[in-house]
Amino acid sequence: MKIGFIGAGKVGFSLGKFFTEGGIQVTGYYSRHQESAQQAAQFTNSRFYDELDKLIKDSDALFLTVSDGTITSVYDELKCHGISGKQICHCSGAMTAEEAFPDISLFGAHGYSIHPLFPVSSKLETYRELSGAFFCIEGNGPHLLTWQTMLSALGPTVQVIPTETKTRYHAACAISSNLVCALVHESLELLETCGFSKELALQALTPLIRSNTEHILQDGPIGALTGPMERCDTKTVEKHLSCFPSEAERELYRTVSRKLMETAQAKHPETDYTYMEKILKEGNEN
Numbered sequence: 001m002k003i004g005f006i007g008a009g010k011v012g013f014s015l016g017k018f019f020t021e022g023g024i025q026v027t028g029y030y031s032r033h034q035e036s037a038q039q040a041a042q043f044t045n046s047r048f049y050d051e052l053d054k055l056i057k058d059s060d061a062l063f064l065t066v067s068d069g070t071i072t073s074v075y076d077e078l079k080c081h082g083i084s085g086k087q088i089c090h091c092s093g094a095m096t097a098e099e100a101f102p103d104i105s106l107f108g109a110h111g112y113s114i115h116p117l118f119p120v121s122s123k124l125e126t127y128r129e130l131s132g133a134f135f136c137i138e139g140n141g142p143h144l145l146t147w148q149t150m151l152s153a154l155g156p157t158v159q160v161i162p163t164e165t166k167t168r169y170h171a172a173c174a175i176s177s178n179l180v181c182a183l184v185h186e187s188l189e190l191l192e193t194c195g196f197s198k199e200l201a202l203q204a205l206t207p208l209i210r211s212n213t214e215h216i217l218q219d220g221p222i223g224a225l226t227g228p229m230e231r232c233d234t235k236t237v238e239k240h241l242s243c244f245p246s247e248a249e250r251e252l253y254r255t256v257s258r259k260l261m262e263t264a265q266a267k268h269p270e271t272d273y274t275y276m277e278k279i280l281k282e283g284n285e286n
């Protein structure tokens with residue numbers, strides 16, 4: 001398998017280096033700016049291409065490691081050069097292969113999405129951490145299991161998912177990462193209304209967030225759960241609901257608490273959460 005990259009950015013550099021270090025042949029790079037492709041080629045000891053034609057001809061698989069919004073236009077460009085027999089891959093978590101590469105089978109090629117569920121923040125350093133990453137792959141060509149075997153041999157855990165679940169998979173990942181940022185943001189703003197400076201608020205929350213995250217990762221969310229919901233402390237939850245400066249905060253608290261109640265019920269099936277459920281519902285109707 002010879003792999004070529006279009007898009008010499010963070011993921012292009014990192015995957016290319018990760019592959020070459022793992023003994024997979026990288027043909028080289030084509031990018032919007034020649035300097036980027038030249039640097040990536042040098043970094044991975046592969047070739048710099050100034051013409052797409054040549055890169056396509058030399059490669060069995062092409063990774064379109066450009067930004068999500070550009071993947072399909074690069075694919076359109078590739079089609080003009082002929083892609084029959086090629087594997088075309090992208091690394092976006094949000095798109096399926098079919099969405100990114102419409103009608104690819106009509107061009108005699110196969111499309112795959114190969115998503116590293118990992119923050120690739122550095123062109124030059126992140127490749128060292130990819131063996132511990134998780135990859136989610138999807139597509140309806142015949143090489144899916146080959147990709148799974150090849151990537152797992154380099155260290156990562158690789159999961160194949162059905163195409164129809166790709167967007168839900170991405171939403172699930174966003175909940176654990178981006179949405180947690182929103183909850184922390186909300187928490188910081190509330191602490192500011194209690195007289196904390198931004199800096200002190202973050203400092204105050206740091207041990208709480210760190211220890212909670214570690215417990216969740218070690219024991220799962222049910223095992224890690226503490227606090228008023230776990231104790232079914234309805235008085236405290238009622239007090240919380242009455243203290244927020246606006247309905248937006250109340251709504252957020254109630255929505256997340258309803259999910260939290262499911263977690264608490266799973267931990268304590270013997271506890272009756274009927275009144276808690278009522279508080280969280282009633283609040284919603286007010």
Ligand SMILES: NC(=O)c1ccc[n+]([C@@H]2O[C@H](COP(=O)([O-])OP(=O)(O)OC[C@H]3O[C@@H](n4cnc5c(N)ncnc54)[C@H](OP(=O)(O)O)[C@@H]3O)[C@@H](O)[C@H]2O)c1
Nearest residue numbers: 007008009010011031032033036065066068091092119120
């Ligand atoms: N970064 C992450 O944490 C991460 C994690 C998982 C998945 N991904 C996915 O990986 C893909 C790439 O992300 P990235 O973070 O590597 O982005 P990036 O650092 O912005 O790199 C994208 C590169 O694409 C090149 N490019 C843009 N338009 C092009 C075109 N028309 N033709 C050829 N090259 C073009 C640019 O190269 P020049 O330098 O030549 O202008 C740029 O360096 C995205 O689909 C993203 O969703 C990213």
